[in-house]
Amino acid sequence: MLNRMLRSRYLPAFLMLAAMLALPYVLPSTYYLRVASMVFVFALAAMGLNLLLGLAGQVSLGHAGFMGVGAYAVAIGPTHLGVPAIPSALAGVALSCLLAYLMGRPILKLKGYYLAVATLGCGLLISMVLTNEAQWTGGPDGMGVPRLVLFDAPVRGVQTWYYVCGVALVIGMVLAINLTFSPTGRALRAIRDSEVAARVVGIDVARQKLFVFVLSAAYAAVAGSLLAFVNGHITPDSTSGFLRSIELITMVVLGGTGAVLGPVAGAAILVILPQALTVFHDYEHMILGLVMMACMIALRQGLVPALTARFRERTA
Amino acid sequence: MVGRILGSVAIAATLVAGGWSGARAEEIRIGSVVSSTGPASLLGDPQKRTLEMLVEDINAKGGIKGNKLKLVLYDDGGDANAARTFATRLAEEDKVAVVIGGSTTGTTMAMAPVFEDAEIPFMSFAGAIQVIKPVRKWVFKTPHTDLMACEKIFTDLNARKLSKVAFLSGTDGFGKSMRDQCVAAAPKFGIEVVHEETYGPRDADMTPQLTNIKNKAGVQAIIIPGIGQGPAIGVRNYKQLAIAVPLYVSHGVASKEFIALAGEGAEGVRLPAAALLLGEKLAADDPQRPVVLDYTKAYEKKTGQPVSGFGGFAYDGFMIVAEAMKRAPSNKPAAIRDEIEKTKGFVGVDGIYNMSPQDHMGLDLSGFRMVEIRKGDWVAVP
Amino acid sequence: MRASAMTTELLQFTFSGLTVGAVYASVALGFTLIYNASHVVNLAQGEFVMLGAMSTVFLAAAGLPLPVAMILAVLISMVAGLALHRFAIAPARGADPIALIIITIGASIFLRGLAQIVFDKRFHSLPPWFGAEPIVIGGAAVLPQSLVVLAGMLVVLVGLWLFMTRTLFGRAILAASNNPMAATLVGINVPVIVAATFLISSLLGAVVGILVTPITLTSYDAGTILALKGFAAVMLGGIGNPPGAVLGGLLLGLAESFGAGLISSQYKDAIAFVILLAVLLLRPRGLLGGAALERV
Numbered sequence: 001m002l003n004r005m006l007r008s009r010y011l012p013a014f015l016m017l018a019a020m021l022a023l024p025y026v027l028p029s030t031y032y033l034r035v036a037s038m039v040f041v042f043a044l045a046a047m048g049l050n051l052l053l054g055l056a057g058q059v060s061l062g063h064a065g066f067m068g069v070g071a072y073a074v075a076i077g078p079t080h081l082g083v084p085a086i087p088s089a090l091a092g093v094a095l096s097c098l099l100a101y102l103m104g105r106p107i108l109k110l111k112g113y114y115l116a117v118a119t120l121g122c123g124l125l126i127s128m129v130l131t132n133e134a135q136w137t138g139g140p141d142g143m144g145v146p147r148l149v150l151f152d153a154p155v156r157g158v159q160t161w162y163y164v165c166g167v168a169l170v171i172g173m174v175l176a177i178n179l180t181f182s183p184t185g186r187a188l189r190a191i192r193d194s195e196v197a198a199r200v201v202g203i204d205v206a207r208q209k210l211f212v213f214v215l216s217a218a219y220a221a222v223a224g225s226l227l228a229f230v231n232g233h234i235t236p237d238s239t240s241g242f243l244r245s246i247e248l249i250t251m252v253v254l255g256g257t258g259a260v261l262g263p264v265a266g267a268a269i270l271v272i273l274p275q276a277l278t279v280f281h282d283y284e285h286m287i288l289g290l291v292m293m294a295c296m297i298a299l300r301q302g303l304v305p306a307l308t309a310r311f312r313e314r315t316a
Numbered sequence: 317m318v319g320r321i322l323g324s325v326a327i328a329a330t331l332v333a334g335g336w337s338g339a340r341a342e343e344i345r346i347g348s349v350v351s352s353t354g355p356a357s358l359l360g361d362p363q364k365r366t367l368e369m370l371v372e373d374i375n376a377k378g379g380i381k382g383n384k385l386k387l388v389l390y391d392d393g394g395d396a397n398a399a400r401t402f403a404t405r406l407a408e409e410d411k412v413a414v415v416i417g418g419s420t421t422g423t424t425m426a427m428a429p430v431f432e433d434a435e436i437p438f439m440s441f442a443g444a445i446q447v448i449k450p451v452r453k454w455v456f457k458t459p460h461t462d463l464m465a466c467e468k469i470f471t472d473l474n475a476r477k478l479s480k481v482a483f484l485s486g487t488d489g490f491g492k493s494m495r496d497q498c499v500a501a502a503p504k505f506g507i508e509v510v511h512e513e514t515y516g517p518r519d520a521d522m523t524p525q526l527t528n529i530k531n532k533a534g535v536q537a538i539i540i541p542g543i544g545q546g547p548a549i550g551v552r553n554y555k556q557l558a559i560a561v562p563l564y565v566s567h568g569v570a571s572k573e574f575i576a577l578a579g580e581g582a583e584g585v586r587l588p589a590a591a592l593l594l595g596e597k598l599a600a601d602d603p604q605r606p607v608v609l610d611y612t613k614a615y616e617k618k619t620g621q622p623v624s625g626f627g628g629f630a631y632d633g634f635m636i637v638a639e640a641m642k643r644a645p646s647n648k649p650a651a652i653r654d655e656i657e658k659t660k661g662f663v664g665v666d667g668i669y670n671m672s673p674q675d676h677m678g679l680d681l682s683g684f685r686m687v688e689i690r691k692g693d694w695v696a697v698p
Numbered sequence: 699m700r701a702s703a704m705t706t707e708l709l710q711f712t713f714s715g716l717t718v719g720a721v722y723a724s725v726a727l728g729f730t731l732i733y734n735a736s737h738v739v740n741l742a743q744g745e746f747v748m749l750g751a752m753s754t755v756f757l758a759a760a761g762l763p764l765p766v767a768m769i770l771a772v773l774i775s776m777v778a779g780l781a782l783h784r785f786a787i788a789p790a791r792g793a794d795p796i797a798l799i800i801i802t803i804g805a806s807i808f809l810r811g812l813a814q815i816v817f818d819k820r821f822h823s824l825p826p827w828f829g830a831e832p833i834v835i836g837g838a839a840v841l842p843q844s845l846v847v848l849a850g851m852l853v854v855l856v857g858l859w860l861f862m863t864r865t866l867f868g869r870a871i872l873a874a875s876n877n878p879m880a881a882t883l884v885g886i887n888v889p890v891i892v893a894a895t896f897l898i899s900s901l902l903g904a905v906v907g908i909l910v911t912p913i914t915l916t917s918y919d920a921g922t923i924l925a926l927k928g929f930a931a932v933m934l935g936g937i938g939n940p941p942g943a944v945l946g947g948l949l950l951g952l953a954e955s956f957g958a959g960l961i962s963s964q965y966k967d968a969i970a971f972v973i974l975l976a977v978l979l980l981r982p983r984g985l986l987g988g989a990a991l992e993r994v
Contacts, residue, residue: 031408034401059796106979112795113739117933118978120926121971128968131487134496140489141421141444142396158404231400232429235422237355238396242926246803253800274398275405278390282815285353289808293786296801300793353814357919361819487964513963518923520721520914523714523839524959527707545821545915556832556839557710577823577915579830621818 009181012260013173020166030158034230037158039264039271040165041227044172046251046263048219051176053249054257055185056212057192058108059116062123063248066217068130068240069096070224071145075234076136078146085148089225093218099126100217101210108209123245130236142235145228161230168226169264172219177260179215188212220248254295256302265303269295342383344647346371346637347412349402349427350441350630351419354394355488355517358544360419362615362627363441364389367416369618370634380641388412392423399423400430407434414641414652416633418442419626421489428455437653439637441629444493448676456656456676458632458666460590460683462494462541463501465567468588468684469539470498470505472697478536478562482511482529484522484550486542490568491517494541510534515546522546523553530559537561543568548577555581562586567684570625575692586697588684592628592665594694608665625666632664636671706837711959712952713835717844717913719951720851721747724906725928726935726943727858728899734875734938735888735895738787738798742806743903743928744921745813749775750904751916752813755822764825772904778809779900783893791889806921813918826912843912850909854902855944871895875938934974936987945985950974 008014023036049063073092077083083091107118130137137143179185187208190198199205228234238244247270255266273291277284299306348367351360371387379385388410392399399418406412407430415431416439418424424442431438432454440447440457447457473479481502485495491514502509511532513525529535538561540550547565554563565574565587572593575582591604595612598605611631612623639662640655641647659678662669667683686697728743753771758764786801793801827846832839862868874881874891882888907916914920927950935946950970957969977985 029408031401031404034404038397038401053796107975110978110982113937114933114978114982114984117930118975121930121975124971125968128965132964134492139492139496140487141446141493142425144425227397231397231426233396233400233422233426235396235426237394238398238422238426243922249796250800250803253796257796275401283811284391285811285814286808287811289804289806289811292804292807293801296793296797296804297786297790300790300797302797353819354919357814357819358821513958515963516967518920520910521714521718521955522958524711524955525963527710528959531703531707545917548821548915552830555830556841558832558839573820577821579823621820 009177010174013170013177015261016166016173016264017170020163020170024159024162033158033162035271035275037162037165037230039268040162040169041223041230042248042251042271043264043267044165044169044226045220045223046248046255046267047169047172047176047260048216048223049248050252050255050257050260050263051179051188051219052212052216053252054259054262055180055192056188056209058209058213059112059119059249060123060213060216061116061120061242061245061249062126063119063216063220064240064242064244065123065126066096066100066220067224067227067244067248068126068236069099070221071228071234071239072130072137072143072224073221074148074225074228075143075145079143080136085146085229086150089222092225093221096217096221096224097214100214104210104213108206108213120242120245123240124242127236127240127242130240137236140236142233142238144233145231147232148229158230161226165226165230168222172222173260180260184208184211250292253302254292256299256305259302259304259308262302262304269303342379343386344380344383344641345386345388345410345412347406347410347415347436348387348389348417349392349399349406349415349423350389350417351394351399351423352391354392356394356420356423358624359441359626360391360394362621362624363417363419363630364391365619365621366615366627366630367634369614370631370638373614374638380638383647389417392419394420394423396422396426400426403427403430407431407436412436413647413649414637415439416630416637421447421493424455424457428452431455435653436649437637437656439633439656441626441633443490445497451674451676454653456633456636456671458629458636458664458669458677458679460567460666460679461497461677462490462566463497464679464681464684465494465541465588466498466501467505467681468686469564469566469586470501470507472564472586472686473507473537474505476537476562479506480508480510480534480536482513482532482535482538483509484513484515484525484529484538484540486517486546486568487514488517488543488546491515491542491546494566494568498539498541515542515550517542517544517546519546520549521553522550523557526550526553526557526559530557535561537564539564539566541566541568543570545577548574551578551581551585553581555579567625570628572622572694575689575694578689582689582692584688584690586686586688589687589694590625590628590666590683591685592623592625594685594687594696595623597694597696603663603668604665607663611665628665632662632666632669635664636662636669702837707959709836709838711955713838713840713844714959715952715955716948717841717847717910717951718954719948720847721906721910721914721924721947722927722931722950723944723947724851724854724902725924726931726947727854727940728902729928729932730938730940730943731895731899731902732892733932735871736787736892737795738802739795739929740782740896740899741799741802741925741929742782742809742921743899744924744926745806745809746775746779746900746903746921747907747924748813748916748918748921749778749809749900750907751824751911751920752817752822752907752918753904754908755824755911755916756817758824768908771908772901775900775904775907776897779896779903780893782900783896787892787896788889806925810919810921817918819918821915821917822911823915824908824911841913843909847906847909847913850905851944854905855940858898858902858940867894930971930974933984934977936981936984939984939986942984942986949985 077088251266255262390402421444669678671678757767828842931946935942958966
């Protein structure tokens with residue numbers, strides 16, 4: 001049984017689930033649960049991006065824009081439209097997918113850095129609308145998110161949201177693993193390795209790329225909705241800003257593109273490190289920059305692939 | 317494996333935190349989260365320096381009622397999400413008695429629910445009125461609301477018999493919030509907003525926007541709500557285009573270096589300002605004069621930088637809390653909160669504070685003075 | 699009468715766009731140089747601009763004569779450029795492009811963190827070279843410093859072109875960027891070439907920073923937005939093409955100023971990006987980008 005689990009492709013999801021269930025017994029206060037929730041949320045968004053970047057080899061520098069759509073959906077729906085939170089969240093995911101579809105159709109033809117700058121532009125557009133349309137979004141100072149009410153009981157407490165975020169991440173992982181080992185996953189890997197070759201073997205390149213782009217936008221939107229629920233107050237910069245997009249891509253690359261646990265490791269580094277570096281006060285940014293550079297120089301495939309490779313070497 | 321990493325990080329963090337929370341009985345912890353880096357660092361940096369200076373100062377004088385203060389200060393980088401995490405950390409890990417900070421309205425609003433739940437008094441430096449309206453039991457703030465700045469400007473416009481204005485407002489939180497308040501309040505003063513433009517916080521040139529304003533018929537005055545480099549560049553471009561109508565900037569222009577940055581264009585520009593900006597120019601019998609000069613001298617000596625209105629928010633916030641702690645029967649958060657709410661006649665650099673259960677700011681319009689820039693210096697306009 | 703007022707207005711927007719665009723263009727040029735030699739997109743390029751400007755401000759404030767402060771500031775920025783190559787880019791040779799980008803992001807965070815400690819977090823300016831009195835051209839008011847920036851841009855372009863085509867070293871850079879393998883075979887030391895492009899880019903950044911600070915002001919975190927806009931300009935013009943970078947920068951600046959003046963100042967950055975997207979959809983490799991080459 002254990003042996004089968006260890007060999008299972010779902011091993012990373014099992015590990016994540018176990019870690020999620022065990023952590024509350026180790027962590028001394030809700031502050032740590034809050035930090036862990038942030039790791040889960042950003043890992044989820046980064047995981048979607050990892051499907052796009054790691055699996056299909058397509059880059060997006062505007063992914064926080066989709067997070068913003070998900071986040072503002074659960075704020076605007078209940079506040080302005082009288083729609084309950086859960087349908088609002090679903091609508092946010094749907095809207096995010098629709099936007100990704102409409103944007104992706106033309107821009108996914110672009111390659112490499114051209115795709116990077118086009119997605120960056122799309123992300124900026126979303127962020128700009130959220131900042132400027134203040135009658136809906138509260139403008140740059142942001143807006144409050146009404147508490148989620150389920151069965152007439154408000155969902156509150158750091159602990160509850162910790163489990164919600166954790167479960168969402170595990171589900172996201174299982175879906176990502178399924179996709180990776182599906183025919184679509186193989187097609188996407190073929191596209192990453194060579195679009196021309198993929199086309200020659202009969203893969204509908206444009207369609208597959210669009211599919212994974214829309215899927216990654218859905219991951220980001222779910223993460224955005226969760227972020228909004230956990231925080232209770234959202235601002236355009238903290239959900240959809242350009243720097244947030246850069247942060248997401250950094251998480252994916254630091255953790256290791258392609259590895260399912262990569263985004264989790266990357267998110268953990270970028271969420272926990274600033275908390276740990278507060279002891280250095282004014283020097284924290286310098287140290288953060290140094291750590292990022294050192295990580296990428298020493299472990300150029302990213303944390304998880306580099307470490308697993310070393311682990312295999314040692315056990316082999 | 318990640319679980320293991322997370323776990324060991326958590327354990328390590330616990331050890332460190334344990335080191336911190338081994339508080340001695342006589343130490344009172346004061347928490348703070350400011351945006352000392354990032355897009356709002358212009359606000360947060362002087363606030364951080366002010367708080368550090370004041371805590372050092374009070375401890376050097378023996379603390380409050382013999383209790384030393386310990387400042388636990390985090391930098392949220394202007395990110396509301398980080399602010400929320402640090403707020404949880406202050407409440408859960410650092411077990412602070414009171415929190416002073418929150419440089420922007422966005423970060424303040426993200427943190428407020430944490431301190432409401434944890435029942436810790438929270439003194440914010442955010443401008444917008446939504447921080448204290450509706451009144452939240454545990455949340456206070458020191459800066460004037462943007463509405464007051466608008467009213468001060470409109471009163472001055474009325475006195476000059478000008479009624480048609482154009483706005484060039486920043487798209488950051490400060491500029492946007494003040495613009496909204498001003499536009500809403502304008503009809504009450506018989507002011508008509510005839511044209512509106514905006515600028516991004518990092519824009520290096522606003523001549524296109526000002527050209528439009530210049531060519532708009534009937535504009536009698538221009539108002540630039542914003543902070544940082546924006547208003548300075550706006551004033552430069554206003555001079556460059558030789559626009560003749562009067563120009564107003566806001567209290568977001570919080571420091572004397574604005575005059576240097578804005579250059580010759582600043583001549584004749586007016587703004588609503590707190591007493592802090594006037595410094596030596598305050599009348600000898602002005603009740604705020606001693607406190608303004610004390611803070612200015614101490615800050616400039618300590619940091620080598622000119623004093624800033626944003627640091628002034630922190631000064632007033634800290635001193636109100638310190639006074640409340642002196643009066644409070646215990647160092648419990650609830651006791652401190654009750655005394656903050658009872659603040660009466662406190663003379664700060666931003667005005668004279670009279671708080672109440674209905675008013676968690678406690679300033680009236682008298683805190684603002686209309687000043688004009690003449691020959692590179694502020695002059696009070698009667 | 700109305701028509702001439704309109705012309706004046708458009709002329710004013712043009713000058714505004716060219717001034718801002720010249721800054722983007724020079725950042726874009728710095729990107730292009732490094733990209734050509736090493737295929738690294740250096741997102742720390744904006745920090746070179748900031749280092750040049752802030753160092754000048756602080757050295758001048760420390761009592762050095764302004765020209766000396768400027769020269770020292772350029773040297774400081776060049777040291778930073780060389781250090782970036784030596785300690786971060788060179789050790790990661792052969793890594794994925796995306797990993798290299800993350801390294802340059804790390805470098806920019808590091809440099810910003812360093813600047814906030816060494817300098818401060820306030821805004822600073824430098825005196826304009828020929829006064830602040832605007833020159834009126836066709837009814838539009840232009841700051842003399844804008845002309846200095848544009849002239850400086852031209853000098854840099856011509857200088858760079860001469861250097862690249864007329865000197866042995868410049869031609870070695872060109873050769874190395876066209877085909878590193880062949881360049882190595884004919885005896886060109888490619889790592890030295892790459893280091894040289896970092897040096898030139900940081901010099902370029904610092905010079906621009908010093909030239910524009912009298913107009914744009916500067917602060918420790920001025921680099922981020924410049925890197926963003928410069929990157930957009932590079933892609934608009936077509937990556938790897940120096941004239942394309944300049945064209946992209948100028949067009950981006952013009953798009954912003956005309957967008958702000960004619961359509962909406964609130965959405966002017968959006969307008970600029972929509973134009974960028976439109977161009978890329980018509981020309982997927984930018985305005986002056988070469989033909990599509992795809993490895994199989």
